[in-house]
Amino acid sequence: MNKKELEIISRDLRKDIINCIYNAGSGHPGGSLSxxxxxxYLYFEKMNISVENIKDKNRDIFILSKGHAAPAQYVALAKKDFFPKExxxxxxxxxxFLQGHPCAEKCPGVEVSTGSLGQGFSNGCGLALSKKMxxxxxxxxxxxxxxxxxxxxVWETAMAGAKFKLNNFVAIIDRNRIQLDGRTKEIMEIDPLEEKWNSFGWNVVKCDGHNFDSINDAFNKLHENKPTVIIAETIKGKGVSFMEDNxxxxxVAPSEKEKDIAIAELSK
Structure with a gap:
């Protein structure tokens, strides 16, 4: 797909995220939108994942380790026809089957159940190693x-990924700088990120997580002998003015009025 087509899909999926979280009355819009x-990009451009090949051992595997952003994965899976949009x-x-966090036993297209932070990343390392073996x-x-x-x-897994030279293992950090109840720099500073991942033996790439040219360029810089981490600079709540960087x-779910404002902004 070209950049414009991906932008259209992303805009529509943002609306789906807002609508389903509003309807649920709970959920995590900020991190889903970021x-x-x-x-x-992953589901509609990069990965060879489809309803038809989901059992193919040579397929790509996607894991949403930050499982609370499940709506972002669910709307993509619906768009890919893993289940009806309704x-x-x-x-x-x-x-x-669309629980608050992805459940592999219940939701078609979900490879690994996540929610406990770091769990998806460690599972991904094991799956990448098994592909190699x-x-x-x-x-x-x-x-x-x-x-x-x-x-x-996360850092135990990072050590293992480098040790086994898992060049088929790609981590993407949604770097929106906000966690559950504050900013990362105030709760537990994680910078300097690039230097930390470099010291753990990873190939480090940075990108603008809201620009498809930048995203595509980053995913074309995977290393042939190392696992790669892509640090994607993003904005919490991207696309909805009153949610951005908030x-x-x-x-928290939007009220009906907030939902209508958000959908109107995303429809421009």
């Missing part, structure tokens, strides 16, 4: 939140 451009309105409802093709792409990388399991929108 990561949706990267999710769009099912998005069952988000977080009792008995729904079995001489399988396909990469493992894992999206992490920048608050999430305060977890020790701590208050980490985990």
């Amino acid at each position: 990561v949706i451009d990267i999710v769009t 099912d998005l309105m069952s988000l977080r409802k009792t008995g729904s 079995d001489s399988l093709s396909g990469n493992v792409y894992v999206i992490l939140g920048d608050g999430e990388i305060q977890e020790g399991i 701590v208050a929108w980490h985990g």
Whole structure:
């Protein structure tokens, strides 16, 4: 797809995120909106993932390690025809397969259940290693939140990825600088990120996480002998003016009026 087509898909998926979180009455709009451009690029441009090949051992694998941003993955899966779009309105409802965090046992297209921060990243490392051991093709792409990388399991996994030279293992950090109840620099500073990942033996690439040219350029810089981490500079709540860079929108649903304003902004 060209850049314009990806921008159109991303805009529409942003509206789907707002609508399904509003309908649920709960959820995490800020982090879902910050990561949706990267999710769009991966599902509709980069990865060989489809309903038809989801059991193919040589497929790419996607893991949303920051599982609270599940709406971003769900709207992409619906767009990819893993389930009907109308099912998005069952988000977080009792008995729904669209739980608050992705569940591999319930949701079609979800490879790994996530929610406990760092869990998806460590699972991804194991899957990338198993692909190597079995001489399988396909990469493992894992999206992490920048608050999430305060977890020790993330750095244990980073050591393992480098040790086993997992050049099929790609971490993407949604660097929006806001976590659950504040800014990362105030709660637990994670900078200097580039230097830290370099010291752990990773290939480090940076990009603008809302610009498809920049995103594409980053994903074309994977290393042939190392795992790669892409530090994507993003904005929490991107696309909705009153949500952008606003701590208050980490985990709260919009009111009907706020939902209507958001959809109107995204429809311009």
